[in-house]
Amino acid sequence: MSSRRLFLHKLTAGLATIPFLSWDEVPVLTEAVKVPRPLNVAIMGLGGYGTMVANAMRACKKAKLNGVISGTPSKISDWQTRYRIPEKNCYNYDNFDNIASNPDIDAVYVITPNGLHKDQVIRVAKAGKHVICEKPMAVNAKEGQEMVDACKKANVKLLVGYRMHFEPKTLEIIRLRKAGELGKIMFFQGLSGFTIGDPKQWRLNKALAGGGSLMDIGIYAVNGARYMVGEEPVWVTAEETKTDPVKFAEGVDETIQFQFGFPSGAIASCLSSYNISYLDRFFLSGDKGFGELYPATGYGPIMGRTNKGELSFLHVTHQTVQMEEMADIILNGKTPIVPVDGEEAVKDLKIMDAIYLAAKTGKKIPLK
Template sequence: MNTRRDFLKKAGLASLALQLAPVLSWADRPVAAKAVNEGRVLRVAIMGLGSYGTRVAEAMLSCTRAKLVGVISGTPSKITDWQSRYGIPEKNCYNYENFDAIKDNPDIDAVYIITPNALHHDQVIRVAKAGKHVICEKPMAINAKKGQEMADACKAANVQLLVGYRMHFEPKTLEVIRKRKAGDFGKITFFQGLCGFTIGDPTQWRLNKQLSGGGSMMDIGIYAVNGARYMVGEEPVWVTAQETKTDPVKFREGIDETIQFQFGFPSGAVASCLSTYHMNYLDKFFLNGEKGYAEMQPSTGYGPIIGHTNAGELTQPVTNHQTVQMDEMAAILFDGMQPVVPIDGQEAIRDLKVIDAIYLAAKTGKKIGISI
């Protein structure tokens, strides 16, 4: 089996350029491919050197407009390893106590925060105060109130806040959005989002409420929440939800195992979604309209997205999500490029407002109104 590293090496810059050109056309953007492939390079320090941080770092090896130049970690051995693996100079290495000193480092433009959810709030604010652009993994915060505080801090510091919504640049996803906007599916009536897997190690941070802020909804569930919004093309106005817990030992108080939730939209469209840590093979989006449909499975995974509509298969090329995301983020930060679906702090706050409402609906058993 080919490894990610093998793929990145074989793909090369020429292949990436070819991939990005169609991505731009599906996004209905008049910007030429060279807008992504040329221009100022975004110099990034990654905070949090775990599995996803490593995935981003490996993907950035093929970026044309983004470069990994620094690290922030609480584990000295990881810093040493990344220094040798990615050629990171000592002066660009920090720990969680001293990273405020990046304000004096002109070689770092932005910090990508890839740490447990509950740590994002304080870390984003500290990076903003240091005068660096912020990229934060999703969910951006553990609730909408904290998310707004983060956005306010970035605005006050005159830095931009972006969130790692990699699916907003994925070619097949963009094609479905394009077709929906073009009216190919007619009036949208229904969306289904199924997101889940069976989680392993019970001691991991995702099952620790103090670090995660919740369970499956604060991890895999956000894909269904965000997907419902960009697939339907509207903001939900009400939500209902039901929580199911089969293992109260593994999934302690405050850690949701499975939540089913339903949305209503202003047009009358409805959505039915599921987020779980207790079932495998759940990675599916289905969008239905009066004139057609789109189905994607897998719909949000790291590997190839596979989908079709009533008109046939989606044939857009496979891209490395994180590679494209980082190059597009450079264009957003430096060129003022506007993505088809926003990836800024306000987009993240909208998701958090929905998640807050889902938790309240599950707790109370009531239909909860949403104002976004």
């Protein structure tokens, strides 16, 4: 046998010993793809807004509702069924410190009355979980700073539910202002108001709300003035109007008008009210153009225009976008265009403290 034929004979004999594999049995060699895990969130406070956030999170890919904290057993049971929450991830206000040993919860979104925020946020931080707190973060700047300090000490992030900081038409006006397309900013107007209903609700309870319309909706104008103008105010004046002292008891403001002055010379004129409806407008004026949002802070869609025409962006549920962005901030260290951290909230609280002082004293209050 020639050497060539001997080689082929040995080769085919060797191949005969290799078992035949069907296509189903052939291993697929692919590069492993790491799928990032979502931020697992527990919601504390299962009321109307908590439900809105929970429903919005159904569309999230980066954030997942995975726990609940409530003082009402029937609500916990209902949410377990509706959102498929495991029993082991359900807590009440007495035992929620036990989340410390629960790896299924990364962060807690506190959506309870304002007066409860400080103690609840600090407890969550001590349990080693990140915190998202609905605005206003606290009832005054002192409490807000205590919350910031507690979260820093526990090495957890503290974010605040500033959903408008991610709204595209809002961000477009901010972009135009930063790009100089509006010129020198001269004036901002922020109007926030509606006629409040049930006089027994917690928003009209000083201990739980920390105030009245300013704490609830006036904060939009306070915060909006800062990010629209792009500066921190240096003085505040304010005046309160009260037509119903029974419904709006001492310490619960019905309507407040307030004004800011900024280092550049720009001024802001704002109003918040629980007794005037159809107020939801931001207007920013520069010497080369303007930006307007009306409605400016409602749940959507937001409507906007500038001196060059209408702003057109696809509306996505605000709370869905907010939770996606906050998951990125917590898990990946993303930096938002407009801050949403606890320090940002303390700045608002200091200004609101000054507004109340100005309304009480009738004096122009300087801001540090």
